[in-house]
Amino acid sequence: MIGEAVMEALRKIVPEDRIFQQESMEKHTAFRIGGPADVLIELGGVEELRDLQQYLNQEGIPYFLLGNGSNLLVGDGGIRGAVLHMGTAMSKVQVEGNRIIAQAGAFLSQVAREALEHSLTGLEFASGIPGSIGGGVVMNAGAYGGELKQVVTRVTALDEEGRLLDFPKEEMKFGYRYSILKERPLIVTEVELRLQEGDRIQIRETMDDLARRRREKQPLEYPSAGSTFKRPEGHFAGELIMKAGMRGFQVGGARVSDKHCGFVVNMGGATAQDVADVMREARRRVKEAFDVELEPEVILLGEFRQGL
Numbered sequence: 055m056i057g058e059a060v061m062e063a064l065r066k067i068v069p070e071d072r073i074f075q076q077e078s079m080e081k082h083t084a085f086r087i088g089g090p091a092d093v094l095i096e097l098g099g100v101e102e103l104r105d106l107q108q109y110l111n112q113e114g115i116p117y118f119l120l121g122n123g124s125n126l127l128v129g130d131g132g133i134r135g136a137v138l139h140m141g142t143a144m145s146k147v148q149v150e151g152n153r154i155i156a157q158a159g160a161f162l163s164q165v166a167r168e169a170l171e172h173s174l175t176g177l178e179f180a181s182g183i184p185g186s187i188g189g190g191v192v193m194n195a196g197a198y199g200g201e202l203k204q205v206v207t208r209v210t211a212l213d214e215e216g217r218l219l220d221f222p223k224e225e226m227k228f229g230y231r232y233s234i235l236k237e238r239p240l241i242v243t244e245v246e247l248r249l250q251e252g253d254r255i256q257i258r259e260t261m262d263d264l265a266r267r268r269r270e271k272q273p274l275e276y277p278s279a280g281s282t283f284k285r286p287e288g289h290f291a292g293e294l295i296m297k298a299g300m301r302g303f304q305v306g307g308a309r310v311s312d313k314h315c316g317f318v319v320n321m322g323g324a325t326a327q328d329v330a331d332v333m334r335e336a337r338r339r340v341k342e343a344f345d346v347e348l349e350p351e352v353i354l355l356g357e358f359r360q361g362l
C-alpha cells in the first residue's frame with residue numbers, strides 16, 4: 055500500500071527526517087506493545103496536516119491520528135496506512151487571563167502545569183493523566199471527579215474535507231469517555247479552556263495529593279493503557295474483575311494487575327494478543343458472575359487473531 059511512489063509524494067509534503075517507515079508502535083504506546091505502522095509521520099503543523107489529509111484521502115490510504123498513545127492497544131501485525139503523530143511541534147500552550155489555548159499535541163500535564171503557574175484552578179484532576187489534550191478531548195478524559203468537559207469551552211478541528219471548524223463545547227456531545235469525535239473522524243488541532251482564579255499553593259497541593267493517590271493505587275511501575283474497561287453503571291470494573299477471581303490472571307506477558315484489577319499491565323514482552331486474551335477472559339468471567347458487560351475503554355487498533 056505504501057510503495058515508493060507514495061513515499062515520494064509524502065516527502066514532498068513532509069521533510070524526510072519526520073517520516074518513518076515500518077515504525078514499531080511499541081515506541082509510541084504507553085503499553086509498549088504493537089507491530090509496525092507502514093509509515094509514521096511526525097506532524098509539523100496544521101497546514102502540513104491538511105495537505106497530508108488531502109493527499110491520503112485522494113489516494114484512499116487509511117490514516118490514524120496518534121496523540122500520546124496512552125489509550126491504545128495496537129495489534130501485533132501493526133497498522134496499515136499512515137499514522138500521523140501530533141507531538142511537540144503542535145504542543146504550544148498560551149495563557150490569556152483565565153483562558154488557556156492549547157495546541158492538541160500538548161500534554162495534559164503540561165497544560166495543567168501552565169494553569170498552576172498562572173494560579174488557575176479547575177484542571178488539577180488532569181495533571182496526572184498521561185495523554186495529549188487532543189486525545190483527552192476525544193475521550194472526555196477525567197479523574198477524581200473532574201472531566202475535561204467541565205473546563206473546555208471550544209475545540210478547533212479539521213473535518214473530513216480539510217475545513218478548520220470551531221466547535222463550541224455544546225456541540226461536542228461530551229459524555230462519559232465520549233465526544234463527537236467518536237462519531238465523526240475529526241482531527242482536533244486546538245482546545246480552549248476556561249479556568250478560575252485560584253490559590254497557587256492550594257492548586258499545587260491538590261495536584262501533589264492526586265499524584266500520591268495515583269502512585270498508591272495504580273500500577274504505574276508497569277506499562278499499561280490505564281483503565282482497561284469503562285466504569286459499568288453502578289459498579290467499578292476493577293472490583294468486579296477482582297471479585298471474579300482474576301487478580302494476577304496472566305496470559306504470556308499480560309497480567310491483571312495485583313495492585314489494581316482495573317488495569318491490565320505489560321509485565322515484559324506482552325503481545326497485543328496476550329492483552330486481548332486477558333481482556334476477553336475478564337469480560338467472560340464478569341458476565342458469568344455478575345451479568346455485567348464490560349466495555350473496553352482502551353482502543354484496539356489493527357488485527358487480532360481472536361478479539362474480545
Ligand SMILES: Cc1cc2nc3c(=O)[nH]c(=O)nc-3n(C[C@H](O)[C@H](O)[C@H](O)COP(=O)(O)OP(=O)(O)OC[C@H]3O[C@@H](n4cnc5c(N)ncnc54)[C@H](O)[C@@H]3O)c2cc1C
Nearest residue numbers: 121122123124125185186188189190195196197242279280
Ligand atoms: C497509567 C495511565 C493512567 C491513565 N489514567 C487516566 C485517567 O485517570 N483518566 C482518563 O480519562 N484516562 C486515563 N488514561 C488513558 C489516557 O491517558 C487518556 O484516554 C488520554 O486522554 C489519551 O490521550 P492520548 O493523547 O494518549 O491519545 P491516544 O492514546 O494517542 O489516542 C486515543 C484516541 O484519541 C484519538 N486522538 C488522539 N489525538 C487526537 C487528535 N488530536 N484529534 C483527533 N483524535 C485524536 C486517537 O486517534 C485515538 O482514537 C490513563 C492511561 C495510562 C497509561
